Amino acid sequence: MNLEHANTFHLILMIVICATIVLTIITAKRGRKLFIRRIPGLSAIDETVGRATEMGRPMLFSIGLGGIDIPTLQAMGVMSHVAKLAARYGNRLIVPVADAMMVAVCEEATREAWLEEGKPEAHRPEDIRFLSGEQFAFAAGMMGLVIREKVASTFLFGYFYAESLLLAEAGQESGAIQVAGTPATTQIPFFIVSCDYTIIGDEYYAASAYLTQEPTLLGSLVGQDISKAILLLMIVVGTILAFFYVEDKNPLIQLLTRAVGG
Amino acid sequence: MNHPDAWIIWIGAICTLAVYSILYRENPVFRFFEHVYIGLAAGYGIFTTVTQVLVPQWGIPLFKEGKWYWIFAMLIGLMFYFVYSKRQVWIARWAMALFIGTGAGLGIVGFVTEFVPQMKASIKPIWHAPWNLNSFSFNNLLLFFTLITVMSYFFFSIEHKRPVLKGSAKTGRWLLMIAFGAIFGNTVMARVSLFIDRMQFLLFEWLKFHQPY
Amino acid sequence: MLKHHWLLWIIIFAAVLGWALLLFLIGKLRSREKKLIIIVTTFLGGLFYVLEFFFPGKLHLFSWKTVNNPFTPFLEPLGQAFMVIGGFTLLLGVINLTMVHGGNIRKLKKGWYNSLAFFVAMFAMTFFGLWDAYGKPTTAFGKTAHEIYLSLFNGALVSLDATMFSLLAFYMATAAFRAFRLRSGEATVLVLAAFLVMMGQVPMGMWFTHGLPTEGSLSGFRTENIAMWLLGIISMSGLRAVNFGVGVGALAMSLRLWLYLERGAFFEQEF
């Protein structure tokens, strides 16, 4: 299926989902209390920062291999939370970067974090380390960095490819506590086997809401839940219809695939 | 590389052994080659950016074809460098905003282009006419069941205490673990293949052992 | 378009000056107004792609007029422009590397010679690569440059890449040894699934069940069939379910960024 442009059904679906998310954000901003269940991996982040502080060794936060895109910006959001904690407790945070543009973004984000904690002079821009844009050169550099700097905690957030296991095993080697999360679902098994806490699936996108408890983000999270329920309902309806209609005759499949003007 | 020169093989073998030395522990040789590697990769990055992006996509349209408006691409790119200025940092933020905005737009579009086909693929007939044993698909039922239970695990705004959701989410987590285990097992072959490649290079191309096959 | 070289240069010069003036003027604005400019830029950047996608490829206005999507023709040039802009940020990475390694050499820190090796490698690759691409290949030096470029690329870079990648084979073995313990129910099914799939992957594993019939209900217990079934049914469907959640999460994040609803230090900053 070549989806170059949306059809009317896609447009309606998107409007419904987007409206749901925006509406829940608005209700949350108006002060409605929202419940979010405990997510163990995310609760571990603060604890992991604490351990590095106790040991007096630096932390390392990798934001993955992406450039300025959605998964990497989400990793950045988590990174600024950890950076603020690091600034508060007077800890070092090393950020290896694989994209030139993200060097600027990370520089900005960490400086802002130290500023918000009232310690702009303690910010170390040299801890934003551009390593390489090449996948495995980046992995080699980060492995060296993790082992040589004797980091106490590593955070692996962002989009990772095959190098995920290399990075996580370097942390194992240096005895760091590791928290990892990625939207690259096929890499999750490798984080599970070598990290102490793994954030699975869209827990990744729940991270900033969970950590900051900002009403806007919590509202968005509830909106995401409702949107997922809508998708789930569509699949259920489609499957029920599939009892009676052969594959392409299924009305829901036709709605999903019919091209505009064709 | 069918008949590579002898020194290319030697360079390759030394690099290979230097990287494998990290398996014992982090050591000066690995450290040296790690720096060389990052240097080569950085140089290669500059080389490809110049030869594949800046010259053909920017220099030629601007200077050869006289499309003067391409100068703005450079001006926007240079805005990023203001990140090093404390007072004028907003200039870098402005350029970033453009990229964050397009990233967001592409994210919204990407949802439809990626997940509409996935939704379509998720709708499979479990049982259909003529309603006999042959037209019943246990595998499709299982596909459906896995999808529902795993998705139910990822609802964050409801406490997983209600009996139905609790059972479903727990089943979903178990199925998810099976999925992850299977992915791990399925990846071993691809990774071992890469190691066999390197081993064949070291044994037969560098040390010139006799190939038994 | 512009065939006169001097005219082109004048326009380029004017554009640069104009741009500098624009930045200077905006710099004089109050911080709230700057922020507004940034919010609007973010919104417009996203709006283009949204409009392009949701506007039909061909719109039949009544029966007599067909409108083509007005945004689609700009899709490719814009993509090219973003690539070029990204190309110009290349030096951010190089500056960062130069500061770190230059500092190491200047202060003669422990291991400064590694930083020197970094610079040598970077300059060699850049220089010989560019010489190979744009220099004269017929001269003696051109030939040497080509040879050096090839040995740097095929000899060193390719080997380093392949070897780093192949380290994964070792780490998968130790990770499996360390982490695949039957500690809980969840851990047990994970290990079992990995075990069964590995058995079904290689001749030696398939050999264990090769006595079972190839047809009929018992054939389902042959290791290769179990492996395919686990991968094709449970894995595929499970990962798809996870991906739906990830997709919605990414969509919500996009929406928040686009409409300036994202929260967190970086996204709310004042100037």
Place this chain on the structure above:
Amino acid sequence: MMQEKRKVFYIRRAIFLIMAIAVAIPLLVKISMPIIVSWPTRDLYEAVESLSKDKIVVISVNWGAGTQGETAPQTAALIYHLASKHKKFAIWGWATPQGPLLTQQIAEPIAQKFGLKYGVDWVNWGFKTGSDQMVRAWAKDIPGTMKEDFKHTPMTKLPFMKNVRDHKDIGLIVEITGSATVGTYIRYLYGIYGTPIAYACTGVMVPEAFPYLDAGQLVGMMRGLVGAAEYEELAGYKDGKAGKRMAAQSFAHMLIIALIIVGNVGYFIARRSKNAPAEGGQP
């Protein structure tokens, strides 16, 4: 504590060493290993065997250098089989420009070995841009859509094309790929005309392909490198690249399985003796 750390250090290195030996030995010493052929590969082999003489096999090579570790041996094994049985075959691709060129390098020596003539017994249509729409048009009019082969020879000049007009002349399409392309053939060839489709994909793509196989939309499948090795075995292709690696692959897989077992035995013994807390990661 220190003792424990030393132990972990040495166990880790020992595993690395055993892994290297386990892969090196079967490469240095010839170890013959019975290849058990799985049913999807056997089905593909039999589909090729049972083809009638007047129909051609289309080898669709939508793979590139990135995945050639797995896809090139698959392609070679299939071509060897077709050539040794003197089945007519055509090569083309529409997703990766390198595919048909790399395949040409594989096909030429094999065709020469069996005395096949290019343009008569086999042909390479080359890389054609386009996707779904082009494949749909191709099914209805092969020479009209192909126009010329990869050497720019017009279709009319190729004796091979004399009896090839449309989908009715195709006995089997084998899609060899490292990306999600098989859906196009399933929808527009199998779905509309019932043309048999077979599949050869990289190992990581097997999960996506299984539902098609299960539903009977694919007549057979080579799954990754192991599929290639199985096919080499069936076709009697002694010089194949995949089979030579299977002994090393088997050793490495069995080593990891053994490590899992040893690790668990140690874990249960330790737990029984002192109820020690477990080291290492979560599940």
